[in-house]
Amino acid sequence: MAKLKYKMIPEGILEGKLIPLNIAIIDYKDVKAANVTPKQAFEAIAKTIDGPVGMNIFDMDAVTTTSDGVMVEGTVRFMSAADKGKINPDFGYLEMAEMPYSEELVKEEPHLIQWQKNYAGRKLFRGPDPATKIIPVHNVCITGRASNNNSATEMMNILTMEEILLPILGQQQILKNGKVILGMTGGIISVGIGMIMPEKFGRIFPTRQFPAGETAHGSGIYAQTLKAEIPCIVADKAILAENIIKCIEAGCVPGKTVGASPAVLSVARRLGADIDTGNITERAYEELASVGFTKEWITEKVDKLTPEEIIANADDIIPGVVEGTKYNVPDLIKETEIEI
Amino acid sequence: MKLMHTKLPEFIKKMKTAAEESSNPKQITIRGLENLTSAKMQSLRTGRIEHAVREMTMREGVEKIDFVVIPRVPETMHTVIIKGLGKDGEIKSAILDIVNILHPTEEAELLGCEDIEDRRPGIGRH
Numbered sequence: 001m002a003k004l005k006y007k008m009i010p011e012g013i014l015e016g017k018l019i020p021l022n023i024a025i026i027d028y029k030d031v032k033a034a035n036v037t038p039k040q041a042f043e044a045i046a047k048t049i050d051g052p053v054g055m056n057i058f059d060m061d062a063v064t065t066t067s068d069g070v071m072v073e074g075t076v077r078f079m080s081a082a083d084k085g086k087i088n089p090d091f092g093y094l095e096m097a098e099m100p101y102s103e104e105l106v107k108e109e110p111h112l113i114q115w116q117k118n119y120a121g122r123k124l125f126r127g128p129d130p131a132t133k134i135i136p137v138h139n140v141c142i143t144g145r146a147s148n149n150n151s152a153t154e155m156m157n158i159l160t161m162e163e164i165l166l167p168i169l170g171q172q173q174i175l176k177n178g179k180v181i182l183g184m185t186g187g188i189i190s191v192g193i194g195m196i197m198p199e200k201f202g203r204i205f206p207t208r209q210f211p212a213g214e215t216a217h218g219s220g221i222y223a224q225t226l227k228a229e230i231p232c233i234v235a236d237k238a239i240l241a242e243n244i245i246k247c248i249e250a251g252c253v254p255g256k257t258v259g260a261s262p263a264v265l266s267v268a269r270r271l272g273a274d275i276d277t278g279n280i281t282e283r284a285y286e287e288l289a290s291v292g293f294t295k296e297w298i299t300e301k302v303d304k305l306t307p308e309e310i311i312a313n314a315d316d317i318i319p320g321v322v323e324g325t326k327y328n329v330p331d332l333i334k335e336t337e338i339e340i
Numbered sequence: 341m342k343l344m345h346t347k348l349p350e351f352i353k354k355m356k357t358a359a360e361e362s363s364n365p366k367q368i369t370i371r372g373l374e375n376l377t378s379a380k381m382q383s384l385r386t387g388r389i390e391h392a393v394r395e396m397t398m399r400e401g402v403e404k405i406d407f408v409v410i411p412r413v414p415e416t417m418h419t420v421i422i423k424g425l426g427k428d429g430e431i432k433s434a435i436l437d438i439v440n441i442l443h444p445t446e447e448a449e450l451l452g453c454e455d456i457e458d459r460r461p462g463i464g465r466h
Contacts, residue, residue, distance in 0.1 A: 083447045083448065083451070084447065084451055084452075086447050088445050088446075088447060090413075090463060091413075091414055091445060134413060134463055135413065135414070135415045136413070136415055136417060136440075137415060137417065137440045138415055138440065138442065140415065140442065142414045142415075142442065142443075142444070142445050143445055143447050144444055144445055144446075144447030144448040144451070145444050145447075145448045147442055149442070156442070158442055158443065158444045158448070159444055159448055
C-alpha cells in the first residue's frame with residue numbers, strides 16, 4: 001500500500017466564506033510516487049468523501065497561461081468531479097491536452113513568446129482537446145452535484161448552485177504552501193475574466209474565438225456582475241505582480257499580446273510599459289470603464305516604479321478581490337493523506 | 341412503427357397508467373417534463389420505460405414511484421429568443437442568442453441507493 005497526500009478543503013464555511021463542495025488538489029509528483037494513474041488517485045480520494053468533490057491533479061513542472069494570457073509555472077493536468085464516492089463514467093474525468101512548442105503556434109498565439117524566454121523546455125497544458133470529451137461546450141467534469149468547470153478553475157455544487165473560483169496561481173500557491181487570499185471576487189475580477197487571449201485548446205474556449213483586446217463577455221455594464229459574488233482563493237497579489245512583470249518583460253503588450261485585464265493594466269501602467277490602447281475594442285473599454293478603468297486612467301501619467309517596488313506594493317497596485325484576507329496556506333488549508 | 345414518436349401528453353399518461361393500473365398499483369410523481377409544452381418522445385424507449393415503471397410497481401418494498409427525466413448529457417445548449425411585441429401582440433423585433441446550461445447528473449438523484457440497474461445504451465445510441 002502506498003500513501004497519497006493532497007490538499008483538502010472541506011465543504012462548509014472556511015473563515016467566513018462558503019466552500020460549496022469538497023475540493024482536493026493533488027501534486028502530480030505524489031500521484032506518480034504512489035505508483036497509480038491519475039484516475040485511480042481520483043477514485044481513491046472520492047471513496048473517502050461522503051459528498052460532492054472537485055479534484056485537480058496539478059503538475060508543477062509544466063506551465064500554463066492565465067485567462068488573460070500570462071504564462072505561469074504549474075498547471076492542472078487532470079480534473080475530476082465525484083459525488084458520494086462515485087465518478088460519472090462519461091462526464092466525471094478529463095485530461096488536459098499538451099500543446100507542443102512550435103514557431104507556428106507562437107505565431108498564432110503571440111503571447112507565447114513568454115514560453116521560450118521564461119520557461120524554455122517546459123510542457124504547456126491549458127484545456128482539453130474537445131475531441132476527447134462528450135460535453136459539447138464547457139471544459140467541465142460533472143458527477144451528481146459536483147461540477148469542476150473551466151479546466152478546473154471554478155467548481156460548483158450544481159444543486160445548491162453555489163460556486164467557488166480557483167484561479168491557477170491560487171492553486172499553485174496552495175501546493176507550494178505559499179500565500180493566498182481568500183475573499184469574494186467582486187466586479188473587477190468579474191470584468192477581468194473576460195479579457196482573454198485567443199488560444200487553441202484553451203482553458204475556457206477550445207478555439208481562438210476572441211482576439212486580444214476584445215472581451216469574451218460582451219456584456220457592457222453587466223460584465224461587472226457576472227462573476228461578482230463568488231468566493232475565491234487567489235494567489236497573494238505580490239505573486240501575481242511578479243508573474244505579470246515577467247510576462248511584460250518578455251515582450252507582451254497589454255491589449256495586443258496579453259489580455260487587457262485590470263490586473264495586467266495596473267502593473268503595466270506602473271512599469272511604464274506600452275499598452276496598445278488602439279487595439280482594445282470599444283466593447284472591452286465599456287466593461288473596463290464600468291469598474292473604473294477608463295481610457296483616461298490607462299493613459300494617465302503616473303510615477304514609474306521598479307519591478308521590486310511594484311511587487312512590494314502589489315496589494316495597493318493590483319485591484320480585485322473584496323472582503324479578502326491573506327493567509328499562509330498551511331494556516332488555511334490542511335494536508336490529508338490516504339492509503340492507496 | 342418503432343421509429344414513430346409518442347406525443348408528450350400521451351407519454352405522461354402511459355407512465356401514469358403503467359403505475360396506477362398495475363396489478364400492484366402505485367402512486368407516481370412525474371418530474372422533469374414540466375417545461376415542455378409540445379414534444380415528441382422516442383417511441384422505442386417509451387415502451388421500454390412503460391415496462392420499467394410497471395416492473396418497479398412489482399418490486400418488493402416499493403411503496404410509490406418517483407419518475408424523473410433529466411438531460412443525459414449534463415450540458416444542454418439552448419437558443420434564447422428575445423421578442424419585442426407590439427400593441428396587438430405581434431412580433432415587432434427579435435434577438436436570438438444562446439445559453440448553455442449545466443445540470444447535475446443522475447448521481448444527484450440517486451444518493452444513497454445501491455440497487456441501480458443501468459439499462460441505458462451508450463451515448464449516441466438508441
